Amino acid sequence: MHPTEESQQAIWQVIAAIPESRVATYGQIAAMAGQAGKSRWVGQLLSRLPRETRLPWHRVVNASGRITNPNFDLQQARLIAEGIEPRGGRVLLKDHQWRP
DNA sequence: CCTATGACCATAG
């Protein structure tokens, strides 16, 4: 099955809605976009974002709170700029995960 | 159609 245009927008929309100083997991985003189980696809879409995108891609971490983005330094710097303190490349979901 | 490759995840050891 190939993804539809709306399914992509739904993912982007959820990511765009992540509040500042909060993070969301790949799986969480997929579920909130009505596509539970497609966490892998979320990562794929993020990897294709244009460099100048305004989407807060830096607020996305894995289920363990780990920063898995290839551009680790930039993501960590952006999180710190928002007041989040990653420890050993990891964000404490207990304190910073977005829970609408 | 098949295999390989990911910014994934849950579970088990």
Added chain:
DNA sequence: CCTATGGCCATAG
């Protein structure tokens, strides 16, 4: 904490 395993979805060759 770590690695291994099986499952997941989409894309590229």
